[in-house]
Amino acid sequence: MTKVVLGIDLGTSAVKVSAVDRRGNIVAQQSFDYPVTQPQVGWSEQNPEDWVNGTTVAIVNLILKDHIAPTEIEGISYSGQMHGLVLLDENHQVLRPAILWNDTRTSAQVEEIKNKLGKKFLDITRNYPLEGFTLPKILWVKEEEPEIFKQADLFLLPKDYLRYRMTGKLAMDYSDAAGTVVLNVTKKCWSTDIAEAFDLPSSFFPNLIASTDFAGHISESYATFSGLTTQTKVYGGAADNAAGAIGAGLLKSNMVMSSIGTSGVVAKFEDNADIDYHGEIHFFNHAIPNKYYSMGVTLAAGDANSWFKRVFGETQSFSAWLREAEQSSVGANGLLFTPYISGERTPYPDADIRGSFLGLDRKHQRGDFIRAVLEGIIFSFKDIMTIYDQQGVDFDTIIAIGGGAKSPLWLQIQADIFGKRVTTLENEQGPGLGAAIIAATGLGWFDSVQEAAQSFLSFGMVYEPKAENVLKYQQMYSIYQTAYRSTAEISHKLVAYQRKISS
Template sequence: MNYVIGVDLGTSAVKALLVSREEGAVTAEASREYPLYHDYAGWSEQEPEDWVQATLEAVREVAAEAGNPSEIKGLSFSGQMHGLVLLNKDKQPLRRAILWNDTRTTKQCRRIEEMVGEERLLSITKNPALEGFTLPKLLWVKEEQPELFAEADSFMLPKDYVRLRLTGDAAMEYSDAAGTLLLDVGRKEWSREICEAVGLPFSLCPKLLASHEEAGTLQEDIRNATGLEEIKVFAGGADNACGAVGTGILEEGTVLSSTGTSGVVLAYEKDAEKDFQGKVHYFNHAESDGYYSMGVTLAAGHSFSWFKNTFAPDKSFEELVKLAESSPPGAKGLLFTPYISGERTPHADADVRGSFIGMHASHTLGDFVRAVMEGITFSLQESLSAFKAQGKNVQKVVATGGGAKSSFWLQMQADIYNTPVVKLKSEQGPGLGAALLAAYGLGWYASLQEAAGEFAEEAERFEPETENVLTYSRLFPLYQEVYASTSSLSTALKDFR
């Protein structure tokens, strides 16, 4: 047997997958959690060493399942995006990592817009200045912790730091670098112009690799800690890019709709010059010649879990979905906006808050649950609408995450998107995508498309139902009006939070 390992470094835990070439399947998996630190409001940090130790434990567990370590040929990574790991000249972290969901950098975002220019920033990086990206974090450390910043020699993103610890080689790959606001996405090179405009040393930027390129081999201490041999380690990709690989989003016409804590709508792109004017994200894909556009709902599954925990803690998610099934499309005129943590796409607004609109005395718990599920899906539809407005022909949507666990919700997505929605037989997402990058790097497959074709098999398909499509086509414009009608109220209510 021959195996590869895919490591997915998430925000709350790392997952390792052992993938068999001969069986074309995931044969073992293991995960380890690590803490998240919120020392102040809006701060979100982690200790890089926690990632390393958790990764070693998870890899050791799945490696043992292979039986013979010589049968494991390669390893690659998927990782949470945007997080800043600042290193000194000895490649040691200078502080905790500042994560993607840290919101302390609003002032730095406005300064980037002033120093670089909003239009110029979009033309180079394809993305606006948002708190989640890496460049604002670098500027925050420079301004708020200048003595520490003076020791900085380079920076890494989370999975790239773990790979550095495993191999001793420092590098970053394009799909994650695209989320820093420092990469010229079209040219696939660091932007000296942006570094000079914001006053950052260009030397902070590490070398760049393609996602399937070899990035070194395991060091001796790592081999001893995991039971692995001197296997090849490949660069890997950002979690969303790897998720796209693992679900087969590698050609035009297929879109990913992922409903996790946050929600993602992701589409494959071939054109580096497509201009969404910052309304959706635009990044380099893990597939070396591709790109992907992406919209984000900050509180997708989180809105559902918040509602359950707040209003129906004694009921299971399955019971709540069953209640929602008794409510008609449109939930008897009840709309929900999932802005409970602010919003990202298409409204980059950290202050806006969620709402129920249209409540009346005859509404039941089932109506509220259905409104929450519809509101989450309407938010994802906003990203899909932006894709279609650019002329994208969306032939099918691959649904993953919590939104794919219920046939009822899958049908709702097909009706709101007015597009066939499919569920895959096996859903391993980013970790599988990382494993497939290793398999492709080893030469097991002629292309990533061929590799993904063995794993991204369709299990069920849901076609839009005409009557429901008509109902939702009337409701969606009303949903879109809620943001404009409530954003000023959200701002006015800040003093009372």
């Protein structure tokens, strides 16, 4: 009988469950999509029940359609979309829809945190407070929905809620807890200074565990619901970017990951916490004990691409859609796109900036627009890399992961805009494979996450920068760098207007 682990990648657009054997082969995979709702401008919510149902459908399909016997499944672990607030009452019932990482309603709370804690906040959490992080969301519910907050007993993050529903046990792992910005990142404990500053009792914070820690067996009730057995062991799991980093083989400090999921992430492995990015980019605990990673986030990366396709090319497949971009040229014939359709995080923490097409000319065709969108997203990644450059941090390997890494055109655009070699994975399953690696390590199949990753992963195609394209993109990028400041004021006025007409 083949023994497998399940890596559950709880994404924003879908949950993907991969059954992985001891050699790292993905023997079966199932996924299930769920919606994101936007009840008001800048809001972004999901129903936690959709995560549980979607995961269960995927697991049932693995058992019934792919014939994975429940007794073959030795362990399960998770990769979870980060920062989302799930509030539970004393009976552990969900109190309101989850407020997601790309929800930017919390600008007032961000100011409040800055005013109350100033530099101390950065020292403890190693991050600036930003709308997307969990603490401002907690404060928003406290201030705006006091009746709901009064009933709140504790909070969880998305994958921790899913794990709770599968095991009946409450916990949060360090890598995800770091993204709440209440964790003391280097001491690996909840910060009493921050909790006390906002009158949050210690009971509001779940127990902390390591990613590879045993979190419980599958509960009787979830076994009945899903067909799994109560023998299956469940492990902590990690924030999707930490799991993605493991699944991408980001194991040394010369390596950077470029991930195009719903969001976009440029992340770098950090051997220790000595480096200080002064909050310009995020700094979080890794899923590997006592290791860290730094990262910058483009709020809408794959999402900007999907949004544009949904609005202007819904019926086409992704490959047909991207083929049109090939008919355009490097630099999209002088058309520039800024991907700030949901506001932005790095390097412009601005909830009210919005995207734009600049340089529109009657010569432009649809292919130019599609290409400009692909390029604009990568220019925003280049902005993150520029922060590393400015800090004198060097790296020579870029590993591309996420749904966007399926496109050879987009991968070449990455190599040309970064001016560096971009490597893919043979079987691109970043976060899901990272979750499987965590389960395999937890089970003792391997001595360490690093050993498991080395055994499970193999690199795929390599995209070299083309000198001629690099030069053209350098010119376009220098124009792109001026776009944020030139469009900020207009964007802010338009967002205020959008709020007015939608209220």
